[in-house]
Amino acid sequence: MLRLGYYLTKYGRAGGAVRLRCLSSISPNSTKIPESVCIIGSGPSGFYTLKYLLSHPNAPKKVDIVDSSRVPFGLIRTGVAPDHGDVKNAQSEFTQIIEGDNASTDVRFLGGVAIGEGEKVKLSDVEGHYDAVVLCHGASLSNELDLPAYKPDGSKVQSPPVVRVRDAVEWYNAASWAEEPGFREAVVRRGGEGLNITVIGGGNVSLDLARVFAKGRRGILRDSEVRDEEIEEMAGWGVGTIGLYNRRGAYQTAFTTKEFRDIYKMAKAGNTALRIDVEDIERSSNKESLEEMEGNRPMTRLIKLIKQVAEDDEVKEGEGAQISVRYLRSPSEIHTDEEGNMKSVRFELQELSGEKGAQRAVGTGVFEDVETDVLVSSMGYKASPLDERLPFEGGRYKHERGHVDGKVFSAGWCKRGPKGIVGTNIADARETVGRIYEGTETRGQVGGADFVEFLEKKGVEYSTWEGWQRVDEIERDEKRLREGQTRNKIKDEEKIRRIAMGR
Ligand SMILES: Cc1cc2nc3c(=O)[nH]c(=O)nc-3n(C[C@H](O)[C@H](O)[C@H](O)COP(=O)(O)OP(=O)(O)OC[C@H]3O[C@@H](n4cnc5c(N)ncnc54)[C@H](O)[C@@H]3O)c2cc1C
Numbered sequence: 001m002l003r004l005g006y007y008l009t010k011y012g013r014a015g016g017a018v019r020l021r022c023l024s025s026i027s028p029n030s031t032k033i034p035e036s037v038c039i040i041g042s043g044p045s046g047f048y049t050l051k052y053l054l055s056h057p058n059a060p061k062k063v064d065i066v067d068s069s070r071v072p073f074g075l076i077r078t079g080v081a082p083d084h085g086d087v088k089n090a091q092s093e094f095t096q097i098i099e100g101d102n103a104s105t106d107v108r109f110l111g112g113v114a115i116g117e118g119e120k121v122k123l124s125d126v127e128g129h130y131d132a133v134v135l136c137h138g139a140s141l142s143n144e145l146d147l148p149a150y151k152p153d154g155s156k157v158q159s160p161p162v163v164r165v166r167d168a169v170e171w172y173n174a175a176s177w178a179e180e181p182g183f184r185e186a187v188v189r190r191g192g193e194g195l196n197i198t199v200i201g202g203g204n205v206s207l208d209l210a211r212v213f214a215k216g217r218r219g220i221l222r223d224s225e226v227r228d229e230e231i232e233e234m235a236g237w238g239v240g241t242i243g244l245y246n247r248r249g250a251y252q253t254a255f256t257t258k259e260f261r262d263i264y265k266m267a268k269a270g271n272t273a274l275r276i277d278v279e280d281i282e283r284s285s286n287k288e289s290l291e292e293m294e295g296n297r298p299m300t301r302l303i304k305l306i307k308q309v310a311e312d313d314e315v316k317e318g319e320g321a322q323i324s325v326r327y328l329r330s331p332s333e334i335h336t337d338e339e340g341n342m343k344s345v346r347f348e349l350q351e352l353s354g355e356k357g358a359q360r361a362v363g364t365g366v367f368e369d370v371e372t373d374v375l376v377s378s379m380g381y382k383a384s385p386l387d388e389r390l391p392f393e394g395g396r397y398k399h400e401r402g403h404v405d406g407k408v409f410s411a412g413w414c415k416r417g418p419k420g421i422v423g424t425n426i427a428d429a430r431e432t433v434g435r436i437y438e439g440t441e442t443r444g445q446v447g448g449a450d451f452v453e454f455l456e457k458k459g460v461e462y463s464t465w466e467g468w469q470r471v472d473e474i475e476r477d478e479k480r481l482r483e484g485q486t487r488n489k490i491k492d493e494e495k496i497r498r499i500a501m502g503r
Helices: 010-015 044-054 090-100 123-127 165-172 183-190 203-220 230-237 255-270 276-286 288-291 295-311 315-316 424-436 451-458 465-475 492-501
Strands: 036-040 062-067 106-111 132-135 162-164 194-198 239-245 273-276 322-326 329-336 342-353 360-371 375-378 404-406 408-410
Touching: 010 162, 036 044, 036 123, 044 062, 044 090, 062 322, 106 230, 106 451, 106 465, 123 132, 132 165, 132 424, 162 165, 162 183, 165 183, 165 203, 165 230, 165 375, 183 375, 194 203, 194 360, 203 230, 203 239, 203 255, 255 273, 273 295, 273 360, 276 295, 288 295, 295 451, 404 424, 408 424, 408 492, 465 492
Parallel strands: 036 062, 036 132, 062 106, 132 408, 162 375, 194 239, 194 375, 239 322, 273 322
Antiparallel strands: 329 342, 342 360, 404 408
């Protein structure tokens, strides 16, 4: 069991040291102590919430962690890039939390249990069985790119051929629900050498995608989690260009220095080309942007690196994929062939307008067309509420230090929006658990039957932690692994179900 106290995590360090204080203790006689808690979602925020509940001096007697998937860990498994082994390692930390010496608490993982309005199990059903419920279900929807698309004769295309970055990320992460048709189908349909990928949005997820595909092109993913099947496919795609497009300027860049340095290193080693246009940086460098940067050390460091890349002719000529980062360009329309297949994207050049800290990109009336075979929308994730009655605004729950309504609390991306690294969820979950112990209707009405009995009556086929352990054991079986690979995922949903259910 991981001990609370002065515990520093590697993710905390990455984003600035996080020192954790002991949570204040509440008298065991207090009516505010929750005896049973349900955590909905087993991603980082769910596991950190579990950690702080278990290490509280008045830990609950029962904590259930429920997930719609039979495999735990949320985006650690299906979002984080497969070549980021250090981040994927958070799974071991979470495993220690649930498998540790939790003597005073009965902890259960219930997989395959989706909660929500269209599901067999509603949030109100969960509320009826616990003193407190913590929503940790993340942000699984995508912000859509809504662009008109036209055929050569000027007629409109009904379903513009845009794919979501989420589909691409889930595909190379072998998520059992990775959508097909989706990203992969768009690539396969085009086929052949010189595939041009245009990505709208320039955050870390877009950089992940560019790096993984560039590595795929060069066949250097063998020491990652990517399965042989996907490695072989990527090597055969013949990725030519990967353009990452930002509406605003270089000083408003959304990716972080560490991620960008990884790609720069790849380019330095000759495994990809990396280009940033000096002119884009000059157009980005208005007075307001320079003022925005003052005193902002991370941004100052990042801009320095961006300029270094822009001026480094050596990395412009690397082998393999040709990655470019473009600024001050906003997509305005899509052009397809007669069949509605992607041909090009029209961008309108932008300029910045407005005061320091509130600059907007406005169109200049100048357009350019970019040849594109696959258009990927990477404009961020968003959450949706599990129950319409809950206060929800701007893609996340409205809350007061994690308290949403009645006995319902939240942590993670559905609480603070889809931003921050894995480590950001530590302080976030700690705040929510602290708030649970301050009370506010945490004890409400609790039905007599156990939640598992309720699931059985409803005919919900739930799986357990032991079920996941069986899947985990197979995925990490050395006989299935190539050298340097730590996990060979099972992708088939039905197979996972059978193994998890012990059939
Ligand atoms: C593509 C991508 C790459 C990333 N890479 C990094 C990285 O390299 N380093 C880093 O530090 N951070 C990275 N992050 C950020 C990190 O993944 C998040 O900070 C973190 O996963 C958020 O945790 P969460 O628990 O709020 O949500 P999630 O991780 O999304 O977990 C939510 C869980 O809830 C479950 N769930 C959803 N709906 C329901 C429902 N209705 N009923 C029951 N269960 C449900 C899901 O199955 C899931 O298991 C990345 C994020 C993305 C999207």
